[in-house]
Amino acid sequence: MKEIKFINARVIDPIQNKNDVLETIFIDPKGKIGNMPSSDGYDVIDCCNSIMMAGGIDLHTHIGGGKTNIARMLMPEGLCKSNGFEYGNKGESVPGTIDTGHRYAEMGYTAAFEPAMIFSNARQAHLEMGDVPILDHGGYVMLGNDEILLEMLAKKKGHSLIRDYVGWSINASKAMGVKVVNPGGISAFKFNQRSLDLDEKHSHWGLTPRAIVHELSLSLQELGVPHPLHIHASNLGVPGNIKSTIETIDALEGIRGHLTHVQFHCYGSEGPKKFSSASQQLAEKLKTSKNISIDVGQIIFGQTVTTSGDIMKQHSNRNNANPKKWVMGDIECTAGCGVVPFKYKENSFVNALQWVIGLEIFLLVDDPWQVVLTTDHPNGGPFTSYPHLIKLLMNKEFRDEQLHQLHPDVIEHCILKDIKKELSLYEIAIMTRAAPAKILGLVENGSLAKGKHADIVIYKEDPDQEYMFSTPEYVYKNGKLVVRNGKLVDCPKPGLHYLDVNFDSSVESYLKKYYEKNCIGEFRNGFIAESEIDLFLDGGKRILRKI
Ligand SMILES: [Zn+2]
Incomplete structure (x- = not known):
C-alpha cells in the first residue's frame, strides 16, 4: 500500500x-x-x-439478521427507492446490504454493529453483515429470553454455570457482546403476558427482569467482556417508563451497562395527554451513574419500518402499522421478532414529542462520553439521516425552525425551545467515533x-x-x-470484530444434554467454527480479540 x-x-x-x-x-x-x-x-x-x-462508528444499527431481512422483504417500495439513491432526511426504510455499506461510507462511517443477533440465527446474520461492503462489523448475541438461561436461573443452577453459558454463547455465535431485549418479556409474551415491569414476575418462570439484567451484567463483568451488557430495557414506548429505566440503572448496582435507544425509554406521564418528556430526570441520573452509557435512538419524521425483538411491544404496535402490514415471529424459543412499518408525523403530538425528547437527551446530558448518536436504524429512522441529525444538534436556529413546524401543543410542553446549547465538532466527534470505540472496547x-x-x-x-x-x-x-x-470510489471487503472469551468448558456437557432433550438442532451445530468465518467474510479481515 x-x-x-x-x-x-x-x-x-x-x-x-x-x-x-x-x-x-x-x-x-x-x-x-x-x-x-x-x-x-x-x-x-x-x-x-x-x-x-x-472514521465514524455506529454501535447500534440493524444491518443484518432475520428481522432486518424480513423488513427488506416487507418494504420492497423502500428498497426500490434506495436502489435509485434517492436518500435524504426522510429517506425510506431499510436499504439492502450493498447500499448499506455504500451509504455509510459516503457519510464517513467505517464500522457498524448489529445489536440483535439471535443465537440460532447467527450464521445468517454474519453472512448478511459480511455482504455489507467496507464496514467493519460485529454483533451482540441476544440472551435473557432464551429458555436455557431462564431455566438455569429459575432452577437455581448457580451463577458460575450461567456465567460460563454467557461466555460459551459469545464464542459459539462469534459475537462482540451480549444484548438483552425487554428482559424476560419476550418469553413472557409467549405465556400470554402483555406487559412485564422490572419487578414483576414472569408467570411461568417466576423471574423478574431485574434479576435477569443483574445476572447477565455481572457475568459479562466477570468474563472481562469489553462491551458491557447492551440493554433494551423494559416498558419500551410506555408513558411513565422513566421510572423503570432509572430502576434498571439501579438494578446494575454499579456494574457497567449500556442503555440503548433510550429515547423510547424516557417518557413521563404528565400533562394533559399523560405523555411527557423525562429527559431532565435521565440527564440528572446519568450525572451520578458513570457506569452507564446510552445511545439515543432519535426519531426522524417520515416513513420507516420498526424491527424489534421486543415482540411484546411490537404486537401492541401492530394496529399502528403504516402501510397496513406486519410480521410477528417466534425464533426457536430463544427470542422473538416483530416487524411493523411506521410513519413518524410532525402533526402527531406523540411523534413530535418523541423527536423533542431525543434531542433534549443529546443536549442535556453533561458528559458526551456517555452518549452515542443513533436513530436505532431503522426503528427511529434510517441511518442516512445522521447528517440532518447532526445539524439539528449543532444549529439552534435550524432546530427552532423545525420545532415550530410540529404539533403546536408540543412547544408548550417542552424545554427544548429554551435550550441554547449547540454541540461542537469536538462533541460530535465524541458521540460518533470516540465514545462508541471506548464503549465497545475497540x-x-x-x-x-x-x-x-x-x-x-x-x-x-x-x-x-x-x-x-x-x-x-x-x-x-x-x-x-x-x-x-x-x-x-472503491469498495473493499469488510472486517469482522469478534471475541474469544475464556470460560469453564464443563458447561458444554450441560448444554449438550439440554439440546438432546429439548432442541431440534444438534448441539455440535450450535457452535460456529473458526473455519466458517472465511465463508462469512469472503476475503475480508478477522479482527479477533482474546479475553
Ligand atoms: Zn435496535
Whole structure:
C-alpha cells in the first residue's frame, strides 16, 4: 500500500484530547496511522485546513439478521427507492446490504454493529453483515429470553454455570457482546403476558427482569467482556417508563451497562395527554451513574419500518402499522421478532414529542462520553439521516425552525425551545467515533493515534453541517481511499470484530444434554467454527480479540 502524508489537517481526535490541532498525519504501508516515511515516493495530500476525524462508528444499527431481512422483504417500495439513491432526511426504510455499506461510507462511517443477533440465527446474520461492503462489523448475541438461561436461573443452577453459558454463547455465535431485549418479556409474551415491569414476575418462570439484567451484567463483568451488557430495557414506548429505566440503572448496582435507544425509554406521564418528556430526570441520573452509557435512538419524521425483538411491544404496535402490514415471529424459543412499518408525523403530538425528547437527551446530558448518536436504524429512522441529525444538534436556529413546524401543543410542553446549547465538532466527534470505540472496547479504532487503523475522514468545514457531514472530501478505510467528495470510489471487503472469551468448558456437557432433550438442532451445530468465518467474510479481515 502506498504511504500517504496529509498536511494542513485540523485534527479532532477526542481520544487523544486533540481539538482542532493543525497536524501532519501519515498512513503507513500496512494501512495504519504511522510515522514519517523513511524514503521518497509517498503521496502528499494538502488538506487545506479541512477537519480530519477517525472514521465514524455506529454501535447500534440493524444491518443484518432475520428481522432486518424480513423488513427488506416487507418494504420492497423502500428498497426500490434506495436502489435509485434517492436518500435524504426522510429517506425510506431499510436499504439492502450493498447500499448499506455504500451509504455509510459516503457519510464517513467505517464500522457498524448489529445489536440483535439471535443465537440460532447467527450464521445468517454474519453472512448478511459480511455482504455489507467496507464496514467493519460485529454483533451482540441476544440472551435473557432464551429458555436455557431462564431455566438455569429459575432452577437455581448457580451463577458460575450461567456465567460460563454467557461466555460459551459469545464464542459459539462469534459475537462482540451480549444484548438483552425487554428482559424476560419476550418469553413472557409467549405465556400470554402483555406487559412485564422490572419487578414483576414472569408467570411461568417466576423471574423478574431485574434479576435477569443483574445476572447477565455481572457475568459479562466477570468474563472481562469489553462491551458491557447492551440493554433494551423494559416498558419500551410506555408513558411513565422513566421510572423503570432509572430502576434498571439501579438494578446494575454499579456494574457497567449500556442503555440503548433510550429515547423510547424516557417518557413521563404528565400533562394533559399523560405523555411527557423525562429527559431532565435521565440527564440528572446519568450525572451520578458513570457506569452507564446510552445511545439515543432519535426519531426522524417520515416513513420507516420498526424491527424489534421486543415482540411484546411490537404486537401492541401492530394496529399502528403504516402501510397496513406486519410480521410477528417466534425464533426457536430463544427470542422473538416483530416487524411493523411506521410513519413518524410532525402533526402527531406523540411523534413530535418523541423527536423533542431525543434531542433534549443529546443536549442535556453533561458528559458526551456517555452518549452515542443513533436513530436505532431503522426503528427511529434510517441511518442516512445522521447528517440532518447532526445539524439539528449543532444549529439552534435550524432546530427552532423545525420545532415550530410540529404539533403546536408540543412547544408548550417542552424545554427544548429554551435550550441554547449547540454541540461542537469536538462533541460530535465524541458521540460518533470516540465514545462508541471506548464503549465497545475497540482498541485500534476511533482515533488517529499512531498504530491505529487508518480509518480517516476529511470534512471541509461548512456552515451547513448537514452538507458537511453528508459529503466528506476523503474517506479512507484501512489506508485505502473509498470516498472522494461524498461519492464512492472503491469498495473493499469488510472486517469482522469478534471475541474469544475464556470460560469453564464443563458447561458444554450441560448444554449438550439440554439440546438432546429439548432442541431440534444438534448441539455440535450450535457452535460456529473458526473455519466458517472465511465463508462469512469472503476475503475480508478477522479482527479477533482474546479475553
Ligand atoms: Zn435496535
